Amino acid sequence: METEKSLISIIIPILNEEQNIPLIYKGILGAWKNLESKYDYEIIFVNDGSEDKSGEMIKNLSKSNARVKYIEFSRNFGKEVAVSAGLHHSKGGAAIIIDADLQHPPGLIPEFIKKWENGFEAVIGVRKESGKDSIVRNLGAYLFYKIMNSIGETKIVPYSTDYRLLDRKVVIEFNKFTEKNRIIRGLIAWLGFKRGYIYFNAGKRTYGKARYSCYGLAKLAVSSFVSHSLFPLKLAGYFGTFLTLVFGVLGFLVFVNKYIVGDPWGLSVSNNTIFAIIILFSVGIILASLGLMALYIANIHSEVVDRPMYVIRSKKL
Ligand code: UDP
Ligand code: MG
Numbered sequence: 001m002e003t004e005k006s007l008i009s010i011i012i013p014i015l016n017e018e019q020n021i022p023l024i025y026k027g028i029l030g031a032w033k034n035l036e037s038k039y040d041y042e043i044i045f046v047n048d049g050s051e052d053k054s055g056e057m058i059k060n061l062s063k064s065n066a067r068v069k070y071i072e073f074s075r076n077f078g079k080e081v082a083v084s085a086g087l088h089h090s091k092g093g094a095a096i097i098i099d100a101d102l103q104h105p106p107g108l109i110p111e112f113i114k115k116w117e118n119g120f121e122a123v124i125g126v127r128k129e130s131g132k133d134s135i136v137r138n139l140g141a142y143l144f145y146k147i148m149n150s151i152g153e154t155k156i157v158p159y160s161t162d163y164r165l166l167d168r169k170v171v172i173e174f175n176k177f178t179e180k181n182r183i184i185r186g187l188i189a190w191l192g193f194k195r196g197y198i199y200f201n202a203g204k205r206t207y208g209k210a211r212y213s214c215y216g217l218a219k220l221a222v223s224s225f226v227s228h229s230l231f232p233l234k235l236a237g238y239f240g241t242f243l244t245l246v247f248g249v250l251g252f253l254v255f256v257n258k259y260i261v262g263d264p265w266g267l268s269v270s271n272n273t274i275f276a277i278i279i280l281f282s283v284g285i286i287l288a289s290l291g292l293m294a295l296y297i298a299n300i301h302s303e304v305v306d307r308p309m310y311v312i313r314s315k316k317l
Contacts (some may be wrong), residue, residue, distance in 0.1 A: 006038065006039050006040050006093070006114070007039070007040045007041070007042060007092040007093060008039050008040070008041050008042075008090060008092045008093065008094050008095070008096060009041075009042050009043075009086075009090035009092035009095040009096070010028060010041055010042070010043045010044065010047050010095075010098060010109075010226060011043060011044050011046065011083060011086030011087060011090060011095055011096065011097045011098070012024060012043065012044070012080060012086075012098055012099070012100070013046050013048055013079045013082035013086070013100070014045050014046060014047050014048060014050055014054050014058065014100050015049065015052050015054075015076060015079070015082075016050045016051060016052045016054060016309050017050070017052075017100040017101065018050075018052045018053040020053050020055060020101050020102060021045075021054060021057050021058065021061070021100060022057070023102055024098070024100050024102060025043070025061060025068075025100075025133055027102065027105075027106030027107065027168045028041070028043060028098075028106045028109070029109075030106070030107070031107055031109040031110060032109075034110055035109070035113065036111045037229045039113070040067070041067055041092075042067050042068075042069055042091065042092060043067060043068045043089070044067065044069045044070065044071065044086045044089060044090060044247065044317070045058040045061075045062075045068070045069070045070040045071070046070070046071045046073070046082040046083070046085050046086045047070060047071065047072040047073060047076065048073050048076050048077060048078070048079065048081075048082040049073050049075045049076030053070070054070060056170070057112065058070045059316075062316055069087060069089075069315075069316055070315060070316055070317045071085050071086065071311055071312055071315045071317070072312065072313045072315060073085070073311060073312060073313065074311040074313045075311070075313065076155045077309070077310045077311075078181070079162075079216030080178075080182050080183060080184050081182070081309055081310050083097055083162065083184055084174075084177075084182065084184065084310075085309075085310050086167070086174060087171050087174055087175060089220030089315075090171060091317050092168070093167070093168050094113070094116055094163070094165050094166065094168060095166050095168075095171050096109060096161065096164070096166075096169055097162055097164050097165075097166070097184075098163055099162070099163065099250060102203065103202045103203060104161065104162075104163035104202070105200060105203070106283075108125070108163075108198060108200055111198055112125075112163065112164075112165040112198060115165070115196040116165050116167065116196075116294060117197065117303050119194065120167075120194050120195060121163070121165065121166070121167040121169060121170055121193040121194045121195070122164065122166055122170050122188060122191075122193050122194070122196070122307045123164060123195070123197070123198060123202055124157065124158070124160050124161075124163075124167075124188075124195055124196070124197050124200065125161045125162075125163030125164055125165045125166040125197075125198050125199075126157060126159050126161065126197050126199050126200070127159040127160075127161050127162050127199075127200065127201075127202045128159075128199050128200065128201050128202075134214075136214055137217070140218065141158075141159070141213065141291070142158075145158040145159075147235040148186075153190060154312075156185055156186065156189050157197065160185060160197075161202070162184060162185065163200075164188070165172060166188070167193070168261075169193070170188070170193050170251075171212055174187060174188065174190055179303055180302060180303065180309050181299065181302060181303075184258060197270060200313065202308055207298060208263045212220045214238045224234070231293060233290060233293070233294030233297070234291050234294045234295070234298075235291075236287045236290045236291050236294070237287060237288055237289075237290060237292060237294060237295075238291060239284075239287055239289010240283070240284045240285065240286065240287020240288035240289070240290065240291055241287075241288045241291070243280055243281070243287065243288075244281060244282070244284030244285050244288055245284075246284075247277050247280040247284060248284075250277055251277045251281055252275075254269050254273075254274060254277065257269070276302065277287070
C-alpha cells in the first residue's frame with residue numbers, strides 16, 4: 001500500500017442514502033475545486049447493507065470516476081464498523097470521515113485540511129450546541145458526556161462528531177484495534193495525538209430519516225453491551241432494578257408515614273413488613289449489580305469469540 005502525501009481519502013458510510021449520494025458527491029467535488037492543485041482525492045463509499053438503490057448508484061459513480069471506490073458489506077454491520085472498514089482500506093496521507101446526509105457540511109473540508117497542514121494530527125468537527133434536537137436527545141447527550149468523562153479513562157469533548165480528519169499516522173494506529181464493539185470517537189480519544197477542533201452547525205438531515213432512534217443512541221452509548229447470550233443475567237438485572245425502585249419508593253412512603261406525618265390513617269405498618277421491604281430493596285440492589293456484571297461479561301464474550309468484524313460482498317479499491 002503506497003502512501004502519497006498528496007492523496008486524501010474521504011470515507012462515507014452509507015445506509016439507504018440514495019437521495020443524498022448525488023448531493024454529498026457534488027458537495028465534495030465542489031469543495032475540491034480549491035484543493036485540486038495540491039491534493040488528489042479518493043472517495044471510499046462503504047455500503048453498509050443498503051436496501052435501496054444506494055449500492056447501484058455508488059457502483060455507477062465509481063465507473064464514471066476512477067477516484068470513487070467502494071466497499072459493499074454483505075449486510076448491515078453498523079456505522080462504526082463501516083467507517084472502520086473505510087479506514088482499513090484508505091491510502092491517503094489523511095482520511096476524512098463524513099456522513100452522507102449532509103449534516104456534516106462538505107464545504108468545511110478545506111478548513112479541516114488547513115488545520116492538518118498546520119500540524120494537527122486529528123481534526124475533529126464539534127457541533128455547536130443547537131436547540132434543534134429534542135429535549136430527550138439533548139439531555140441524553142449531556143448525560144452521556146457527563147458520565148463518559150467521569151467514569152471513562154479517556155476524555156471526549158462534548159458534542160464532538162464523527163466528522164473528522166485523521167492523519168495517516170493516526171489511521172495506522174487505529175487500524176491496529178481489534179475490538180468489534182467500538183465507538184470510533186472513544187478509540188480516537190484513547191489514541192491521543194495532537195488534536196484540533198472545527199466548530200460547525202449541524203443542519204437537519206436533507207433526505208431520509210436518521211437511523212439512530214433515542215433507543216439506538218442509548219444502545220450506542222453502552223455499545224459494549226451487546227451479546228444476547230447473557231440474557232438471563234440481564235433479566236436478573238432488570239428484575240433487580242424493578243425491585244429496588246418499587247421497594248425503595250415503598251420504604252420511603254412507609255418511613256414518611258410512620259415517622260414524619262405520624263401515621264394519620266392508622267396503618268400501623270408492622271415491623272415485619274418494614275423488615276421485608278428493607279430485604280427486598282437490598283435484594284434488588286444485588287440483582288441489579290448482577291445484571292450490570294452481565295454486561296461486562298457479554299463484552300468479554302463477544303471479544304473472545306473473535307468473529308471477523310465485517311464481511312465484504314464486493315469491493316473496488
Ligand atoms: N450509517 C451506516 N450504517 C448504519 C447507520 C448509519 O453506514 O447502520 C450511515 C448513514 O448512511 C450516514 C451516517 O452513517 O451516512 C450517519 O447516520 P445517521 O444520519 O442516521 O446518524 P446521526 O446523524 O443520527 O448520527
Ligand atoms: Mg445524520
